[in-house]
Amino acid sequence: MKGPPAFLLSLIVVMSGAWAHAVELLGQPKIIPTATGATITWKTDVACGTRLSYGLNAAQLNQKAEGSVAAEHVVTLSGLSTGTTYHYSLGSARQQLATGTFITSGHAPAANPQPSIVRRVLDAITPEKKPAPTAAIPAQAPPTRQTWGNISSLQDHFDRHGPDFSSKSPDDYAAQAWLFLQRARTESLPMKFDDTDDTLRVFDPKTRAFAAYNESGRTKTFFKPESASYWQRQPGRPVKPSEIRFSSR
Numbered sequence: 001m002k003g004p005p006a007f008l009l010s011l012i013v014v015m016s017g018a019w020a021h022a023v024e025l026l027g028q029p030k031i032i033p034t035a036t037g038a039t040i041t042w043k044t045d046v047a048c049g050t051r052l053s054y055g056l057n058a059a060q061l062n063q064k065a066e067g068s069v070a071a072e073h074v075v076t077l078s079g080l081s082t083g084t085t086y087h088y089s090l091g092s093a094r095q096q097l098a099t100g101t102f103i104t105s106g107h108a109p110a111a112n113p114q115p116s117i118v119r120r121v122l123d124a125i126t127p128e129k130k131p132a133p134t135a136a137i138p139a140q141a142p143p144t145r146q147t148w149g150n151i152s153s154l155q156d157h158f159d160r161h162g163p164d165f166s167s168k169s170p171d172d173y174a175a176q177a178w179l180f181l182q183r184a185r186t187e188s189l190p191m192k193f194d195d196t197d198d199t200l201r202v203f204d205p206k207t208r209a210f211a212a213y214n215e216s217g218r219t220k221t222f223f224k225p226e227s228a229s230y231w232q233r234q235p236g237r238p239v240k241p242s243e244i245r246f247s248s249r
Contacts, residue, residue: 022046023044023045023046023048023091023092023095023097024044024045024046024097025042025043025044025091025097025098026042026043026044026045027042027043028042028098029041029042029090029098029100030042031100031102033102033103033104033105034104034105035082035083035104035105035106036078036079036080036081036082036104037076037077037078037079037080037104038076038077038080038086038102038104039074039075039076039077040052040074040075040076040077040088040090040102041072041073041074041075042073042090042097042098043071043072043073044071044073044097045071046071047069047070047071048069048070048071048092048094048095049066049067049069049092049093049094050066050067050068050069050070050073050074050075050092051064051065051066051067051090051091051092051093052064052065052066052075052077052088052089052090053088053089053090054077054086054087054088054089055086055087056084056085056086056087057087058087058099058101061087061088061089065077073090075090080104081104081108082104082105082106082107082108083103083104083105083106083107083108084103084104084108085101085102085103086101086102086103086104087099087100087101088100088101088102137179137182137183137186138179138182140175141174141175141176141178141179142178144170144171144174144175146218147174147175147177147178147218147219148174148177148218148219149213149214149216149218149219149220150220154170154173154174155170157173157221157222157223158170158173158174160223161173161221161222161223161224164209164223164224165209165222165224173222174219176222177211177219177222178219180202180204180209180211180222181202181211181213181217181219184202184204184211184241185241185244186241188240188241189202189203189204190202190203190204190205190231190238191203191238191239191240191241191244192234192235192236192237192238192239193236193237193239193243193244194235194236195236195237196235198214198215199212199213199214199215199220199236200212200213200214200217200236200239200244201213201234201236203231203234205231207224208224208225209222209223209224210222210223210224210225210230210231211223213246215246215247216246216247217246
């Protein structure tokens with residue numbers, strides 16, 4: 001089988017060379033930057049495709065914008081960073097015609113200043129300050145005989161005031177009273193201390209729970225008074241949880 005005539009091969013070579021070098025850039029690209037974008041225009045001697053690749057690094061132009069086939073090319077970019085240098089390459093999908101850079105207008109966002117050497121040294125040698133841990137409320141109360149002051153009175157208190165707290169038994173009622181004191185100390189609920197008989201009285205304005213404890217921290221009573229002024233009428237001086245010291249008796 002014979003190949004194409006020699007004159008035809010020569011014609012193909014000449015035409016291929018002409019096609020490869022058919023597009024030429026006329027003049028320099030014009031760039032009009034804004035704070036967050038840019039409009040880039042250029043002209044070619046013949047109509048061709050429009051493509052612009054750009055990015056923050058000349059070796060990595062990973063963003064592209066394309067336009068129509070024309071001799072006068074226009075590409076508008078948006079969503080750029082203010083006061084930033086961008087690198088670009090323009091031409092068509094087949095041929096690169098020019099490369100360069102442009103800077104968007106405005107000032108780039110200020111970077112967080114690096115701490116001074118002295119500050120970094122001090123941060124390295126100064127232990128980190130951690131907030132004081134909050135005292136946890138025990139999940140379970142000790143045995144009733146360790147939390148209720150007068151065991152012989154527990155049943156009567158339970159019968160009269162247990163329903164105030166949905167207590168299931170005298171022991172459950174006593175445990176709730178002891179846990180109320182622990183919560184009061186953790187949450188700094190209102191407290192009064194009566195120096196005449198060493199009684200500590202505690203009140204929760206939200207739940208209306210009231211309790212009184214003896215000098216050993218054992219419960220004397222626990223209920224919800226009906227009168228809104230009951231707490232104000234109670235004797236004793238206001239105290240803070242940190243001031244409370246129970247005896248070991």
